Amino acid sequence: MARQRSKSDLPTKICPVCGLPFTWRKKWANCWDEVKYCSERCRRRRSQTGED
Template identity: 55%
Template sequence: MVEPEPKTCVSCGRTIEWRKKWERNWNEVRYCSDPCRKRKIKPVDQELEAAIQELLKERGNGQTICPSEAAKAVGGTESEAAWNNLMEPTRMAARRLVASGHVEIIQQGRVVDPSTAKGPIRIRRIP
């Protein structure tokens, strides 16, 4: 059998690699792992996606934002712990927006694969 095209996890936005055990139900696979299946999409995730898009809209074409800006917009700036705990969910929101074709993730001025990017990233709206 030819391996089907990879999918994107609806929770974390990472690429789901095809596995032989999913051969019969590949069309039903939506999550890359059990933690993603349990976490699902929460209201804060939707707020983060909206914050990313709004910040990018304010910046204009070709400009980037740091994920921490969206985390601070949603979590507030009074407590570092409040927005710092939103950093990974913000990266997840950015990956979902990449999968939907709204943004791209940049590292050192180059577009990178959001599933494998490690370290500091920037988010840019696709023109």
């Protein structure tokens, strides 16, 4: 069996809405380059920050 990756080895990004770092998730495996926000809540609040 393959050894599991530790969470510290996963890529991270900074959410432009809340400013907190978030890490890669398996559900984002195919679209990690397009992911901008850490959560659905931040995605909905994006208009308050002046982004797109």
